[in-house]
Amino acid sequence: xxxxxxxxxxxxxxxxxxxxxxxxxxxxxxxxxxxxxxxxxxxxxxxxxxxxxxxxxxxxxxxxxxxxxxxxxxxxxxxxxxxxxxxxxxxxxxxxxxxxxxxxxxxxxxxxxxxxxxxxxxxxxxxxxxxxxxxxxxxxxxxxxxxxxxxxxxxxxxxxxxxxxxxxxxxxxxxxxxxxxxxxxxxxxxxxxxxxxxxxxxxxxxxxxxxxxxxxxxxxxxxxxxxxxxxxxxxxxxxxxxxxxxxxxxxxxxxxxxxxxxxxxxxxxxxxxxxxxxxxxxxxxxxxxxxxxxxxxxxxxxxxxxxxxxxxxxxxxxxxxxxxxxxxxxxxxxxxxxxxxxxxxxxxxxxxxxxxxxxxxxxxxxxxxxxxxxxxxxxxxxxxxxxxxxxxxxxxxxxxxxxxxxxxxxxxxxxxxxxxxxxxxxxxxxxxxxxxxxxxxxxxxxxxxxxxxxxxxxxxxxxxxxxxxxxxxxxxxxxxxxxxxxxxxxxxxxxxxxxxxxxxxxxxxxxxxxxxxxxxxxxxxxxxxxxxxxxxxxxxxxxxxxxxxxxx
Numbered sequence: 402x403x404x405x406x407x408x409x410x411x412x413x414x415x416x417x418x419x420x421x422x423x424x425x426x427x428x429x430x431x432x433x434x435x436x437x438x439x440x441x442x443x444x445x446x447x448x449x450x451x452x453x454x455x456x457x458x459x460x461x462x463x464x465x466x467x468x469x470x471x472x473x474x475x476x477x478x479x480x481x482x483x484x485x486x487x488x489x490x491x492x493x494x495x496x497x498x499x500x501x502x503x504x505x506x507x508x509x510x511x512x513x514x515x516x517x518x519x520x521x522x523x524x525x526x527x528x529x530x531x532x533x534x535x536x537x538x539x540x541x542x543x544x545x546x547x548x549x550x551x552x553x554x555x556x557x558x559x560x561x562x563x564x565x566x567x568x569x570x571x572x573x574x575x576x577x578x579x580x581x582x583x584x585x586x587x588x589x590x591x592x593x594x595x596x597x598x599x600x601x602x603x604x605x606x607x608x609x610x611x612x613x614x615x616x617x618x619x620x621x622x623x624x625x626x627x628x629x630x631x632x633x634x635x636x637x638x639x640x641x642x643x644x645x646x647x648x649x650x651x652x653x654x655x656x657x658x659x660x661x662x663x664x665x666x667x668x669x670x671x672x673x674x675x676x677x678x679x680x681x682x683x684x685x686x687x688x689x690x691x692x693x694x695x696x697x698x699x700x701x702x703x704x705x706x707x708x709x710x711x712x713x714x715x716x717x718x719x720x721x722x723x724x725x726x727x728x729x730x731x732x733x734x735x736x737x738x739x740x741x742x743x744x745x746x747x748x749x750x751x752x753x754x755x756x757x758x759x760x761x762x763x764x765x766x767x768x769x770x771x772x773x774x775x776x777x778x779x780x781x782x783x784x785x786x787x788x789x790x791x792x793x794x795x796x797x798x799x800x801x802x803x804x805x806x807x808x809x810x811x812x813x814x815x816x817x818x819x820x821x822x823x824x825x826x827x828x829x830x831x832x833x834x835x836x837x838x839x840x841x842x843x844x845x846x847x848x849x850x851x852x853x854x855x856x857x858x859x860x861x862x863x864x865x866x867x868x869x870x871x872x873x874x875x876x877x878x879x880x881x882x883x884x885x886x887x888x889x890x891x892x893x894x895x896x897x898x899x900x901x902x903x904x905x906x907x908x909x910x911x912x913x914x915x916x917x918x919x920x921x922x923x924x925x926x927x928x929x930x931x932x933x934x935x936x937x938x939x940x941x942x943x944x945x946x947x948x949x950x951x952x953x
Contacts, residue, residue: 420943421433421434421943422940422943423436423457423461423939423940423943423944423947424461424464424465424937424938424939424940425937425938426465426468426469426472426933426936426937426938427468427472427933427936429468429471431461431464431465431468433943433947435464436457436460436461436464436947437947439460439463439464440456440457440460443460453948454944454945454948456948457944457947457948458944461939461944465937465939466926466929466930467769469926469929469930469933469937470768470769470772470773470925470926470929471765471768471769472929472933472936473772473929473932473933474768474769474771474772475768477772477775479768479771479772479775480764480768482771485767485768485771488767489764489767492763492767493760493763494738494742496756496759496760496763497741497742497745497746497750497751497756498738498741498742498745500745500750500753500756501741501744501745501748501750502648502741504748504750505647505651505744506644506647506648506651507644509647510640510643510644510647512636512639512640512643517632517635517636517639517640518632520635520639521631521632521635521636524635525599525600526581526582526599526627526631526635527626527627528581528599528624528625528626528627529579529580529581529624529625529626529627530579530580530581530598530599530621530622530623530624531575531576531579531580531621531622531623531624531625532575532576532580532598532619532620532621532622533556533557533560533569533573533574533575533576533619533620533622534560534564534566534569534574534576534617534618534619534620535556535559535560535563535564535574535617535618535620536564536565536566536569536615536616536617537563537564537565537615537616537617538565538614538615538616539616540609540611540616542563542616543609543616543618544609545563546559546563546609546618547608547609547618549562549563550606550618555573556573556574556606556620557573557574557575558573560573560574561573561574565615574620575622576588579625580595580598581627581628581631582595582599582627582631582634582635582638583627583628583630583631583634589612590612591612594610594612597610598619598621601619601621602621603621603622603623603624604621605620605621606618606619606620606621607619607620652732652736652737652740652741655740655741655743655744656697656732656736656740658698658744659697659698659699659740659743659744660697660698661695661696661697661736661740662695662696662697663694663695663728663731664693664694664695664696665724667692667693667694667695667703667704668694668724668727668728670689670692670704671692671694671704671707671727672722672723672724672727674689675722683704683707683708683711683712685704685705685708689704690703690704690705690708691703691704691705692704694706694707694727694731694735695731695735695736697736697739697740697743698743699739699743700739700743702731702735702736702739706735707727707730707731707735710730710734710735711730714734773922776921776925777918777921777922777925778918780917780921781913781914781917781918781921782917783910783913783914787913788906788909788910788913789902789906789909791909791912791913791916792902792905792906792909793902795909795912796899798908798909798912799899799900799905799908799909800897800898800899800900801855801869801897801898801899801900802855802869802894802895802896802897803854803855803895803896803897803898804852804853804854804855804893804894804895804896805852805853805865805868805869805891805893805894806850806851806852806853806891806892806893806894806895807850807851807853807864807868807889807890807891807892808831808832808835808848808849808850808851808889808890808892809835809839809841809844809849809850809851809864809887809888809889809890810831810834810835810838810839810844810849810887810888810889811839811840811841811844811882811884811885811886811887812838812839812840812879812885812886812887812888813840813885813886814885814886815879815881815886817838817886818878818879818885818886818887818888819879821834821838821888822876822878822879822888825876825888826876831848831849831890832848832849834849835847835848835849836848836849840884840885841884850892853865853868862882862883863880863881863882864880864882864887864889867880867889868889868891871891872891873891873892873893873894874890874891874892875890875891876888876889876890877889877890877891
């Protein structure tokens with residue numbers, strides 16, 4: 402809770418007058434406004450269960466803890482650690498890249514919902530197609546099919562005679578599903594093929610397409626309206642394609658703006674070191690790594706940059722080792738980040754107040770995360786022996802009942818379920834409420850009682866999962882199910898048996914980590930409060946005054 406709450410609070414810290422300060426940690430002041438904002442941003446599930454001034458003391462204690470962790474992180478030199486600085490520079494660069502792309506791409510391709518709807522309605526994708534096909538093995542066979550069709554033979558007859566898809570051939574090549582923009586790929590039709598097929602009118606026949614190891618010819622048999630969801634799919638594709646085009650255009654603009662020049666000598670030098678087929682790395686001597694491949698206003702790219710990128714992408718896409726292939730790789734893989742970074746700096750994005758604030762919060766977050774890694778995560782023993790020992794000493798956590806009995810009231814809406822829950826809490830009997838309100842089949846006879854077995858848990862889904870975690874006698878809900886919203890109470894769990902270690906090891910490792918993490922964080926915070934006691938100042942009178950004025 403402490404870490405989550407702190408990250409929420411960080412997002413809005415500000416400066417106010419000294420008489421509003423409720424605490425100081427070294428040189429950092431925590432103000433009334435900071436504490437109020439902390440409270441407002443707190444998710445409901447993490448809110449304090451205390452009342453009055455104790456709420457503010459708890460929140461203030463959390464804020465002080467975080468400032469102590471920041472103080473300790475800097476004391477340990479984490480902010481100067483080379484690994485931390487590399488990670489921080491990566492996050493900083495990613496933020497600047499995100500901002501320049503938002504300004505130069507996203508904000509320049511804004512589509513209104515009306516524009517997208519009209520575009521969809523006017524597009525070839527605003528329909529579902531009933532298709533027939535003829536599938537053959539070779540290009541020669543495909544030409545023979547086309548000759549038959551050009552001579553006036555019926556598509557269905559040619560399909561019965563020539564199609565190698567015998568299941569559809571007997572039906573004249575007719576394909577079962579309707580094809581639309583939302584499912585063409587699921588049905589095995591590449592998008593580039595669908596682009597041409599959907600341009601055909603009803604009754605028209607396509608050219609042969611090579612799909613995998615076969616050839617297919619399609620006949621548009623009929624058409625109908627698409628489901629509403631296809632408009633969303635179309636819009637998403639349009640936005641993606643337009644964004645991609647604008648991104649490419651932007652990079653071309655930046656290449657001109659920053660006067661990108663390829664170094665032909667460097668490229669020739671690289672070509673002499675073409676990797677062997679299938680190699681994941683380039684064999685480059687250290688003295689050769691600084692050979693320049695490309696220069697631009699504000700920087701350059703070297704053979705080392707190329708080798709690093711090559712190793713990263715080699716398994717996902719091929720690289721042609723000729724002059725044009727190397728040039729394409731440089732423009733596609735190496736130049737975008739430095740050019741966009743230079744553009745962001747030239748536009749002063751790094752000085753924008755919202756970006757500066759975001760970076761400040763991010764750096765504090767990273768400092769605390771790194772301190773936690775050094776002082777907590779690295780000290781947790783998650784060896785197989787430790788996990789097994791935890792499992793054996795906490796067998797009760799891994800026991801599953803063979804049967805769970807619950808009493809349930811299944812309602813149609815969330816509001817109905819909440820009303821039922823209130824009535825139960827006010828003392829009304831669940832039996833009568835189940836008889837009257839539950840929509841579960843047979844509830845009027847069973848009075849809401851359900852016996853769930855492990856072998857049938859899939860039938861009850863989330864109801865079984867939540868009942869498994871709940872204590873006997875515990876009232877739960879409302880919980881959303883496919884059938885509606887349920888309020889239930891666990892009546893009995895019988896036949897408890899622990900899962901074997903092999904099945905429970907993942908959960909055991911997770912719970913061991915959480916337990917040790919909480920234990921070590923608490924130990925760390927106690928030690929920091931002792932270490933920096935002289936640097937902590939609390940203004941109790943201002944805290945009480947704030948509580949009286951806030952009225953929470």
